[in-house]
Amino acid sequence: MVSILRSTTTLLFFTLGFTQSVIGVQCESSAFHNIALFGGEILEVKTVTHSDLTLDIPINQNHYSKKVTGLNACEVLIKHTHPGYNDVINTVVWLPPAKDWTGRFLGAGGGGFRTGVESNLTLPWAASEGFAAVSTDGGHTLEDSEKIEKWGMSSPGNVNWILLQDFASTALDDAATLGKAVAKAYYGKAPEYSYWNGCSTGGRQGYQMAQKYPEQYDGILAAAPAIYWNELMMQLFWPQVVMNDLGEYPTFCELEAINNAAVEACDELDGLKDGIIGLPKECKFDPKVMVSKQYRCASTNQTTTITKAAAAVAEKTWQGPTNQGGDFLWHGTNPGASFAMTGATTCTNGICKGAPFLVAELWIKYFIKTDPDYQTSSVNITTFQTLFEQSIQRFNSILGTSDTNLRQFREAGGKLLSWHGLADTCLAPDATAEYARRVQERDPKASDYYRYFEAPGVDHCLGGTGWYPGNALKSLIDWVEKGIAPETLEAQTQGQGKVRKANLCLWPKHLVYVGGDAAEATSFSCR
Known part of the structure; x- marks a missing residue:
């Protein structure tokens, strides 16, 4: 159940302890009037104040289910264009109260032809975890993502290269820049650490950021990535x-x-x-x-x-x-x-x-x-x-996302953590393994900044009978902020029946059973 109270420019005060000191008058469009984007023009900024939200958040990309209560947040909606390109891109940022902000920023990926999040609970989930979080529609709405005639073609027989480029990468870079600027305007300081979280198209987007915009994110979590798109x-x-x-x-x-x-x-x-x-x-x-x-x-x-x-x-x-x-x-x-x-x-x-x-x-x-x-x-x-x-x-x-040259990402100090379910119904896990192999061949020390894991029995992004690494984002944060590189990823089965645990193996090693209680991670080894 979702209970949401909204206001565009006027704050609502309740006897629940939600006071001006928590969010304050900054959650107004005027607080963000100095937001700028090089090469872009801001067309509109709106704000929505969310008060005392109750959310039942189901398991989703790279996180487990969660019950959220009492969530307060400021939602900022930005509309911008690239002059001369005739595109209009919508970016959404969710900001938790200053007292709950961890100093972290999170970019959320899309799926299929959706540039941004498919669930309206993804950004609230991120805010409940203390992230300032951003997503973008890439110049076409979620509703129109599969109506390619509305955005993919500029005229009969002609690809709309501008909007395809927005979908592929440009809007992702814009969203990171705008989202960080919004966070700085709201909190008075820039995010200390920036992360990406995505699966499928969102996974491809994560790899794209590492390859093309290596300084935008300190840590990238990219599951079941749709790399080698073509x-x-x-x-x-x-x-x-x-x-x-x-x-x-x-x-x-x-x-x-x-x-x-x-x-x-x-x-x-x-x-x-x-x-x-x-x-x-x-x-x-x-x-x-x-x-x-x-x-x-x-x-x-x-x-x-x-x-x-x-x-x-x-x-x-x-x-x-x-x-x-x-x-x-x-x-x-x-x-x-x-x-x-x-x-x-x-x-x-x-x-x-x-x-x-x-x-x-x-x-x-x-x-x-x-x-x-x-x-x-x-x-x-x-x-x-x-x-x-x-x-x-x-x-x-435009969309290949297969460049194995991660030198700039490495030199920027970035970390790319990736995993893929071996029972993926859609995307071939061997394609991700091939990318990992090519990166290692190019740079034998690639594991210092890029690590790939395989999840036996897991379907596309989640589901299946295997071990799902729903805490992978925590592993990424520990790698970025504490220097603890993950040798394994904690994972567990989902659905009905007894929960079984295992530690997923760093590729090219494989998870094998060595004896004992099959529900315990200690009964498995990486070989």
Whole structure:
């Protein structure tokens, strides 16, 4: 439940002890009239006073659930443009009372084509943790994020390069600059430490800040990062291509039956039978052994036989995108990761068709082909390679986020902490591991400022049956402020049943069971 009392310029006083000394008259638009942005023009500043908030904050990106009571905060809304670019960007900053401010600043990332936070509780959560926190819409509203025709194209057949650049990086840099300026105006001093927190697109944004704006954040927490964006968009569409090429569209139940068999076959590779494939790269399960076997679909209560097409879709999804000759193009998701997002189909009266992951389909239609009417159902393995290449050639400089040169970030004293769930339904964890490998090859001392961890059994950003590192932000803060570099990340399972704990391993080490109570972190080791 959320209970919010708002005022734009007039403070409300209650008998709850919320007095002028807590927030004060600074929570007025006039308090921020000196805010400026080089290369930008401030169009409008508004403020909202939040008093005595009660919030039930669910588990979300890089934090556990939390009950918040008595939260007071000043919300500052800034509208700005880049003269000559015809863009309008909205930035939101939440400020806890001065007595509750830790001196820390937090940038919050987005997801999909959303530049900023998807949850209206993310910034309040940050404020409740003592952060001055910022997010941006990147020049297009959250509601319009998947309506690409409203922002992604400047005219039929033409990409809106300005708003795409805003989404990719410019608005993120602006938000950090504006957010810090707002905090300084409100508290009378600049933040002592600045952090980034994001997953998926938000994870990509974190890497982007380290690569392109290395002095904005002291510490960056980037989970399941959508780096190598242009390859990733095509990887997300790959299972649909396989089905298009086969002319057959297996049901979700059929694919999940194969996935469940893979879990059964590879579960104990890490030494423990717990329904988690802890070492997916060592899983040699062949989906073809399932052909002609029967399975029962719970949603339809029917028993059906697994087809060759379903086995082929599973095999090629795990293998990852290839060209027509079968040569590697990009990484695939792991056995144990659901097919629900990328391998989705819809069936009517026994006839099925593909249901592409929306972000990937929009990417192909609006950005690669610049044609909203383009039929993605026509994409086969032959045409896929061309689209894959065009995705990289046309957009890598804007959205690739694959630059392994982190020298400036290192010299600025920055720390980049990243993790990825090995059961990610959408993004291939091996892509993040590849980036980590390339960085280490470039700089053997990279672990001084960049550390990557893998979370067995965790889905995209959170969820799944594995160990979720919901306190990773604390580990990052300790690294930045105390110099304690994390060798492991504390993590625990979510959902029903007994909570199980484990310490996630610094890549390239893997978590293995060594004996004892499987619910205790001491029963696991990194090897």
